[in-house]
Amino acid sequence: MDAKHKSARIVPASRSANNILASVFGARRCDAWSENERERSSQSHAQDGDLSEPFIRKDSESDTSVDSERLCVESNARIFAIDFEKNVPKDKRDKKESRDDDSHSDAKVVDKFVRTNKQLKTRKNAKSALVKLCRCCPWTVPWSMLIVSAIQILTYTLNNDSLYRLMIFSPVRQFEIWRFVTYTFLHAGAVHLILNVIIQTMVSFPLETEQGHGNVLLVYFAGVLAGGLGASVFEPTLMVGASAGVYCLLMSHIPHIVMNFQSLSYRYFRIVAVLVLCISDVIYSIRHCLTKGNLQPRIGVAAHVSGATCGLLFGFIVYQGGKLVYFRIARYAGLLLYLGWIVATVFYNMERRF
Incomplete structure (x- = not known):
């Protein structure tokens, strides 16, 4: 295997303002970049003189990375970061977290209500058992x-x-x-x-x-x-x-x-x-x-x-x-x-x- 196709290593995807990865590869199964792809992308950008994002591919590039597809399918691939919520805005994430917190608090209230009802039922059963015992026993305490x-x-x-x-x-x-x-x-x-x-x-x-x-x-x-x-x-x-x-x-x-x-x-x-x-x-x-x-x-x-x-x-x-x-x-x-x-x-x- 030559140096151009050496073993790929996955690095986190960039989330800068100029990142157009979401618009190009948003429908793919995996959004991770390999190090080989990063090197090829950096070389092409160096030739064009554009150094703003050296490892991000342009829209004109229609070929996908074979190494990236292979690493997303293989089970032994070492993936450092995959962002599944990259398209979700921050305010929506905060709302989702607040809803989760509210649901947890509601669950706690329901659990407390259930425990209280169980205690009341237990006391009621004990009282009824005592009343039955007193009715069964014809004598009072001397x-x-x-x-x-x-x-x-x-x-x-x-x-x-x-x-x-x-x-x-x-x-x-x-x-x-x-x-x-x-x-x-x-x-x-x-x-x-x-x-x-x-x-x-x-x-x-x-x-x-x-x-x-x-x-x-x-x-x-x-x-x-x-x-x-x-x-x-x-x-x-x-x-x-x-x-x-x-x-x-x-x-x-x-x-x-x-x-x-x-x-x-x-x-x-x-x-x-x-x-x-x-x-x-x-x-x-x-x-x-x-x-x-x-x-x-x-x-x-x-x-x-x-x-x-x-x-x-x-x-x-x-x-x-x-x-x-x-x-x-x-x-x-x-x-x-x-x-x-x-x-x-x-x-x-x-x-x-x-």
């Missing part, structure tokens, strides 16, 4: 017993000796009347606390749903008071625990079931559950007293019995139920018996001397 349980757990966690001595039930300090109630917030150990919290929360679920939070809380503390007074009479020793209130809630299911038997759901199951809990605890207490002499731990039998009796009576007094005559008689009889028990035990503690 807030009163949860608050009492939280106070009991907090008191046990603090483990303050001065607070413990201030709240414990003591038969020799019967004139410090708060001790007949505050002992229910103290417990002898973690197992004692966990058992009482679990049982009183489970037992109060149906009661607070059907009788209200206030009535259940009143019954609970009435049992606590009755348990403290009963222990001061029959077992005058130091005492802690919420068992009296738990037994009061458990036994208050009986008047609640009796007065609302026809309208209650799972009424037979409730009767069986109350009987199983009561009988199992009685059997455990008898076995503990016979085998260990009611030591390690000591069970407050008097407080348990007093709390259970109070629940049986106070349930007829506080709970709402049937309109029959004998339910009213049971309500008045329970009120008289409870008040008589309170008055008798209070006078006993006032007259007692240690």
Whole structure:
């Protein structure tokens, strides 16, 4: 191959004001110039004396460059620059870029709108699922017993000796009347606390749903008071625990079931559950007293019995139920018996001397 047909190398096309490449070769597939063409064009222009654009061909030249056509077709050709938008004015390019930016911003707005709708749908579905769950579950949250349980757990966690001595039930300090109630917030150990919290929360679920939070809380503390007074009479020793209130809630299911038997759901199951809990605890207490002499731990039998009796009576007094005559008689009889028990035990503690 001679020097005239040596390997071609592509250079960028000029875009000066005198460039007439667009008018001559605008319809061709490739607008790149080879270096050989540049040399031939420069030589022809040097002969004519025109040096304005040495590597641009004139309009009179009708032959196209074979090397340029070959390089545009070959796959191994090294092309440095091909301007596909050379005929597009600058202002139109700016408008196109601005339209692209606007389209990108619109796409971002649409994406944000879609994400917001998805979040709203997710929240709506979660809310509807919660509503369905609440409709499926017939019981409400026992807030009163949860608050009492939280106070009991907090008191046990603090483990303050001065607070413990201030709240414990003591038969020799019967004139410090708060001790007949505050002992229910103290417990002898973690197992004692966990058992009482679990049982009183489970037992109060149906009661607070059907009788209200206030009535259940009143019954609970009435049992606590009755348990403290009963222990001061029959077992005058130091005492802690919420068992009296738990037994009061458990036994208050009986008047609640009796007065609302026809309208209650799972009424037979409730009767069986109350009987199983009561009988199992009685059997455990008898076995503990016979085998260990009611030591390690000591069970407050008097407080348990007093709390259970109070629940049986106070349930007829506080709970709402049937309109029959004998339910009213049971309500008045329970009120008289409870008040008589309170008055008798209070006078006993006032007259007692240690």
